[in-house]
Amino acid sequence: MSDFVLDPRLERDTTFLMNLGLCQLRLMEDSRWPWVILVPQRSGIIEVFDMTPLDQTMLTFETAIAAKAVKQASDCLKINIGALGNQVNQFHLHVIARNEGDPAWPGPVWGHGEARPWDPAARSTFTERLLEAL
Structure with a gap:
């Protein structure tokens, strides 16, 4: 893992x-x-197929535990999981909490409006709930 570098956009x-x-x-x-x-x-x-079979298995496991934690921390209706990679080539997997009536419901979140920064208190609350769920 020593040669891993996170894409600057991520x-x-x-x-x-x-x-x-x-x-x-x-x-x-x-x-x-x-x-x-x-x-x-x-x-x-x-x-995803650039990874070894063992890493693919680990990704599946980690995706499931992250998705379950996001659902628990957000109390959402639905979890969306996706890997697009059209703007950032480095493989990454999105786990998104969705609810009826959210800003893009029922469509995809990508390209919908402008990102809204987190309120520090709301970020802290969600992060604490997420990490506790993990």
Whole structure:
């Protein structure tokens, strides 16, 4: 993992929360949705199939525990999980809490309006609930 470097756009748009094992868990800096990303700490990974079978298995496990924690911490209706990579080539997986009536419901969150920074108290509350759920 010593050659792992986080893409500058992911670093700019997210806040590091913790290492899960394979992945960094990072909070998206957009308060409209409780939204985290998982970034496998491997260099040169663009697609999920670029990872070893063991890393793919670890990613699946870490995705499930992160998604369950986001659902518990946000009390949302639905979890969306996706890996697009159209703007940032470095493989990363989005885990997004969704509710009926949220700003993009029922469509995708990508490209919908402008990101809204977290209120520090709301970020702290969500982060504490998320980390406790993990």
